Amino acid sequence: MRQDNTLLGILCVMxxxxxxxxxxxxxxxLSGGYPLHEIVMARSVVALFLxxxxxxxxxxxxxxxxxxxxxxxxxxxxxxxANMTFYMAISFMPLAEATALFFVSPLIITALSVxxxxxxxxxxxxxxxxxxxxxxxxMIRPGVASISIYSxxxxxxxxxxxxxxxxxxxLGTTEKASVMSFYIxxxxxxxxxxxxxxxxxGSLSGRYDQKAEFLFRPWxxxxxxxxxxxxxxxxxxxxxxxxxxxxxxxxxASIVAPFEYVSLPLALLWGYLFWGxxxxxxxxxxxxxxxxxxxxxxxxxxxxxxxxDQSYGIGPEKNANRVN
Numbered sequence: 001m002r003q004d005n006t007l008l009g010i011l012c013v014m015x016x017x018x019x020x021x022x023x024x025x026x027x028x029x030l031s032g033g034y035p036l037h038e039i040v041m042a043r044s045v046v047a048l049f050l051x052x053x054x055x056x057x058x059x060x061x062x063x064x065x066x067x068x069x070x071x072x073x074x075x076x077x078x079x080x081x082a083n084m085t086f087y088m089a090i091s092f093m094p095l096a097e098a099t100a101l102f103f104v105s106p107l108i109i110t111a112l113s114v115x116x117x118x119x120x121x122x123x124x125x126x127x128x129x130x131x132x133x134x135x136x137x138x139m140i141r142p143g144v145a146s147i148s149i150y151s152x153x154x155x156x157x158x159x160x161x162x163x164x165x166x167x168x169x170x171l172g173t174t175e176k177a178s179v180m181s182f183y184i185x186x187x188x189x190x191x192x193x194x195x196x197x198x199x200x201x202g203s204l205s206g207r208y209d210q211k212a213e214f215l216f217r218p219w220x221x222x223x224x225x226x227x228x229x230x231x232x233x234x235x236x237x238x239x240x241x242x243x244x245x246x247x248x249x250x251x252x253a254s255i256v257a258p259f260e261y262v263s264l265p266l267a268l269l270w271g272y273l274f275w276g277x278x279x280x281x282x283x284x285x286x287x288x289x290x291x292x293x294x295x296x297x298x299x300x301x302x303x304x305x306x307x308x309d310q311s312y313g314i315g316p317e318k319n320a321n322r323v324n
Contacts, residue, residue, distance in 0.1 A: 017260045021263045022270075023237060029229070030226060033220075035216065037191075037195035038196070040084070040087075040188055044188035050238040051241070058178050063178075066179065072175075075164055075168065075180070075183070076186070078163050081160040086098065088211070100135075101154035103264060103291070105157075105161045105260070106294050108162035112162055122300065125297045128294075128300070129293065132290050135286040135293065172248060178242060180249075264291060
């Protein structure tokens with residue numbers, strides 16, 4: 001049971017992250033003409049209807065009557081923060097660099113799995129986490145004159161995302177992945193609607209740094225080509241939300257998290273093909289540190305998982321009871 005859950009969780013997270021990478025590139029291509037909250041609203045409405053269909057297939061709409069609404073709300077708001085800060089970052093940063101900074105999240109997940117999930121992390125993996133954060137510092141380049149709060153947006157996104165997956169691991173013991181995805185889409189729609197109400201007329205456009213324009217420019221009716229892209233993004237986010245919710249619901253967080261790094265080579269590919277983006281040497285060193293530390297943590301987890309299962313009471317039988 002444990003091995004089957006782990007393999008399925010890995011497959012789910014890799015599918016979700018590969019789909020997310022394609023979605024990131026699509027949203028980056030739309031970021032020059034539409035405000036972020038309009039893109040979020042369009043994709044979330046599409047995703048909501050797709051998720052409702054999945055809920056119907058998995059057991060019916062009655063499953064939406066959750067007993068843990070506040071937990072769903074907290075998780076949904078964290079996903080909103082993670083998404084909006086990351087998409088603001090990719091509107092002006094090279095896609096691969098923003099993705100690499102964001103993928104400090106598996107390191108944060110591994111660290112948070114100790115106090116919140118009761119999982120054991122040894123000193124070698126703690127060193128791996130430290131090495132990953134050295135990679136973050138290398139990429140952010142402290143001391144450079146142009147550094148600003150915007151440089152930290154992917155890290156803020158990573159922290160919110162890591163917190164989301166910790167909650168997913170807890171919430172997934174009682175809730176289906178499709179139900180969790182539904183409440184995320186609903187939260188996005190409410191938040192995007194609030195942005196439209198307060199700043200959708202473009203009243204704040206041009207008042208702040210150019211990097212903030214993605215958040216404050218006015219809504220506009222998309223042309224037919226962009227409308228198709230917005231619907232496409234809605235399909236993609238439905239897949240991403242379901243797959244990632246399922247992955248962290250059924251498998252150990254510190255095992256599946258490093259597989260999210262499949263997104264980095266894809267981001268490098270999209271960035272080069274569509275925008276001619278090539279990381280410089282300092283960015284490449286930072287990426288290597290972040291990815292290398294994540295892979296090291298995974299290898300250490302794989303090596304010690306049998307000991308952890310026996311010593312800390314999370315073996316096949318106990319884990320099956322927690323998940324199912």
